[in-house]
Amino acid sequence: MGELQGGKPILEAWNNKKEEEEEEAQAQLEIWKYIFGYVELAVIKCAIELGIADAIESHGSPMTLSEISSTLGSDPSLLNRILRFLINRKIFKVDKNSDSTTTYANTPLSRRFLKKGQQSMAAFLLLESSPVMLAPWHSLSARVSANGGINFPFEKAHGEDVWAYAAENPGHSNLINEAMACSAKLVVPAIVEGCGDEVFEGVQTLVDVGGGTGTALRALVKACPWIRGINFDLAHVIAVAPKIEGVENVAGDMFLGVPKADAAFLMWVLHDWGDEECIQILKKCKEAIPKENGKVIIVEAVIEEGAIKQGNLKDVGLMLDMVMMAHTSFGKERTLEEWEYVIKMAGFTSYTVKNIDAVQSVLLAYP
Numbered sequence: 001m002g003e004l005q006g007g008k009p010i011l012e013a014w015n016n017k018k019e020e021e022e023e024e025a026q027a028q029l030e031i032w033k034y035i036f037g038y039v040e041l042a043v044i045k046c047a048i049e050l051g052i053a054d055a056i057e058s059h060g061s062p063m064t065l066s067e068i069s070s071t072l073g074s075d076p077s078l079l080n081r082i083l084r085f086l087i088n089r090k091i092f093k094v095d096k097n098s099d100s101t102t103t104y105a106n107t108p109l110s111r112r113f114l115k116k117g118q119q120s121m122a123a124f125l126l127l128e129s130s131p132v133m134l135a136p137w138h139s140l141s142a143r144v145s146a147n148g149g150i151n152f153p154f155e156k157a158h159g160e161d162v163w164a165y166a167a168e169n170p171g172h173s174n175l176i177n178e179a180m181a182c183s184a185k186l187v188v189p190a191i192v193e194g195c196g197d198e199v200f201e202g203v204q205t206l207v208d209v210g211g212g213t214g215t216a217l218r219a220l221v222k223a224c225p226w227i228r229g230i231n232f233d234l235a236h237v238i239a240v241a242p243k244i245e246g247v248e249n250v251a252g253d254m255f256l257g258v259p260k261a262d263a264a265f266l267m268w269v270l271h272d273w274g275d276e277e278c279i280q281i282l283k284k285c286k287e288a289i290p291k292e293n294g295k296v297i298i299v300e301a302v303i304e305e306g307a308i309k310q311g312n313l314k315d316v317g318l319m320l321d322m323v324m325m326a327h328t329s330f331g332k333e334r335t336l337e338e339w340e341y342v343i344k345m346a347g348f349t350s351y352t353v354k355n356i357d358a359v360q361s362v363l364l365a366y367p
């Protein structure tokens, strides 16, 4: 212990000052990340639209700048700056070759921005960065404010809720369907691998409520060929759903009724809605399944309380919660307690929860 200075040991005061200075320096750096946070989204959107990853992938080997720019028909010096930005974020790789040429290659991350393919998440990024989905964010504070009544950000921006807007705007509906398909392609194998035996054994018929254009059921009936799938969604979505072997497309409104099946599957549907609506949807699902051995399979994020490491899958749940606030009326991501509340209020007697290798977990609700 050092000498006392104003009643405080000198060493402690010195350490506190040092810590404060470090925090100040860190804040000075981090503030730029928030001020220019949109730049990464915007530049990746640009890279997807240009098709940089697609060009390199179809070339089959790393490409020079002039090869990429002539393939894409883009300005080489501007493209060079885009690539420099993305390489600095390790989204593309750069190699200096022995003949002193510089070539650019894909990485596992840039392959997520291919327009097509099992790992592609490009459509999801294009949805979230679309003007339609960005506009509501400007009204987030109005939504949270206790003054002036309820302001739903999406409705404020577009005059109606996201599903009514999608029904009237086929281009936007297509963006939503494609984005959801990207995620479904990845989540279904994680469900099958993580708890497929327990979830799908003995299930002959499965209704995917709010199943979009059927991507989840396509993967599910392939992995579990004994299942006959019913893809259930709003009429404007079912109108563009492709024919899939082993899957019947049915149009309807889940608030009015759900087609009968051994089990109902709800992936990323309940988080779009408030508790009262979730209870209504779950009750309709309960009516659709057998009392004795039916189940409702809920695939949703389960929010953890307490500090969550950024970049962790659980942190994605917190981001999604903000997305729900901006894009839906009363939708939210839920903690396990909040899930238990809606499941019990809908009349289910028990439930289980399983973690899988995805943003979502699998909750099984039993009548």
Ligand SMILES: C[S@@+](CC[C@H](N)C(=O)[O-])C[C@H]1O[C@@H](n2cnc3c(N)ncnc32)[C@H](O)[C@@H]1O
Binding pocket: 163, 180, 181, 183, 184, 209, 210, 211, 212, 213, 216, 232, 233, 234, 237, 252, 253, 254, 255, 266, 267, 268, 269, 272
């Ligand atoms: C977030 S998407 C999830 C799609 C799909 N389950 C997935 O995870 O890929 C929500 C889906 O719910 C559908 N939906 C919204 N309101 C509905 C309603 N009243 N009845 C049936 N489906 C509805 C939407 O059209 C959309 O396809």
